[in-house]
Structures are given as structure tokens and as C-alpha cells.
Amino acid sequence: MTDQPTDQPAAPADVKILVLQRGWVAVGRHTKDGHEHVLTDAAIVRRWGTSKGLGQIATEGPTGSTVLDRCGTVRAHELATVLVIDADAGKWANRL
Numbered sequence: 001m002t003d004q005p006t007d008q009p010a011a012p013a014d015v016k017i018l019v020l021q022r023g024w025v026a027v028g029r030h031t032k033d034g035h036e037h038v039l040t041d042a043a044i045v046r047r048w049g050t051s052k053g054l055g056q057i058a059t060e061g062p063t064g065s066t067v068l069d070r071c072g073t074v075r076a077h078e079l080a081t082v083l084v085i086d087a088d089a090g091k092w093a094n095r096l
Contacts, residue, residue: 015027015028015029015030015089016028016039017045017058017085018030018039018081018084019083019084019085020076020080021081025044025045026039026042026044026071026074027042027057028042028073028074029042029096033075035078035079036078037078037084039074042070042073043068043069043071046067046068047065047067049064049067054085055085058085059087062095
């Protein structure tokens, strides 16, 4: 039996914002690998560029003033993670 392609679109990847120790903030497509959070297509958020805090870019996506430094893959041990924020994947689609 051969695998047949399906017409169903792939499920959108979870996009999460990680607040890490020492003030690092990273965003990307999230998976968990044992004790590590893994972000692919990741960026460090250098400037939030918001008027309503970090939650604003989680729910509304990056603003025109948000500064992202692309960095490929980020791996952070769960004990080095201060906060994990679920982000709206659709609002981040063009930026990751």
C-alpha cells in the first residue's frame, strides 16, 4: 500500500515566546525535547516595540517597532525558563 497525499493542511506550529534567565526573550516555533524548550525559526526579541507589554506581541504579532534578531534554533533548559507565553501563530507567520 502506498501513502496517498491528503488534502488536509498541516496543523500550524505552536509559536511561543520564552522569557529566559538574564532577561533574554526569544520567539519561535516551539517543541519540547526532554527538559529543553526548542524554538526553531527563532529570533531574539531585542525590542518589544509595544505600548501594552510583551503580551501585545504574543496576541497581535510583532509591531512595526518590534526588533527581532534571527538566530535559527534556540534551546533552553526548562529550569532556565522564567515564563512561556503562547503566541498567535497566524500573527507571526510572516516574521518567523
